[in-house]
Structure formats: structure tokens, C-alpha cells
Amino acid sequence: MYPIETKSTWKISAKNTPASGWIDYGFSDSAWRSQEGGKSITNSGTIYLRQKFTGVSGMAAYEFTFYQQYGLIIYMNGKEVYRDFMNEWEPN
Numbered sequence: 001m002y003p004i005e006t007k008s009t010w011k012i013s014a015k016n017t018p019a020s021g022w023i024d025y026g027f028s029d030s031a032w033r034s035q036e037g038g039k040s041i042t043n044s045g046t047i048y049l050r051q052k053f054t055g056v057s058g059m060a061a062y063e064f065t066f067y068q069q070y071g072l073i074i075y076m077n078g079k080e081v082y083r084d085f086m087n088e089w090e091p092n
Contacts, residue, residue: 011050014043023075
């Protein structure tokens, strides 16, 4: 079993700024729409994606493949773990 299966369901919000705490593991994303992984997202502007990871404790490394047109920031359990083409300040 992988921490995230390729066709697992992701939660998506295209609001300008999601609710406070959206990067935290316990955040309720029940109002966000669902999208199957591995499919293109056809929104313009900022898009926020959420996925709960399982089976990651004790893992030394993670490998992800993302295709993005502009900037990307990845958080894991509330901690930033990757940033590409984004300034150092908090996104909004």
C-alpha cells in the first residue's frame, strides 16, 4: 500500500483563500469538491488540493510527480516540505 494511491480522491478548493488551518491534518475539507487523482484540473487561478497520507511514519523519503504551470507549495501535516516558483512569503 502506498501513502497515496494514483487514482485516490483529492479534495479541491478554488477559493482565493481557504479557511484558516487548511494545511493541518485535522482540517475538515468536507465542503471541498472531490477529484480523482491522475486527472487534469481545469481551473484558472490558485487551486488548493488536500489529501490525507497514510503509512508514512518511519519512511525516509517520499517521491511525488506533479505537473504544474506556475508555482507549487507542498505541505505535509502542516509543515512546508517543497516550494517551486513561489516567493518566500506565505501565499494568499
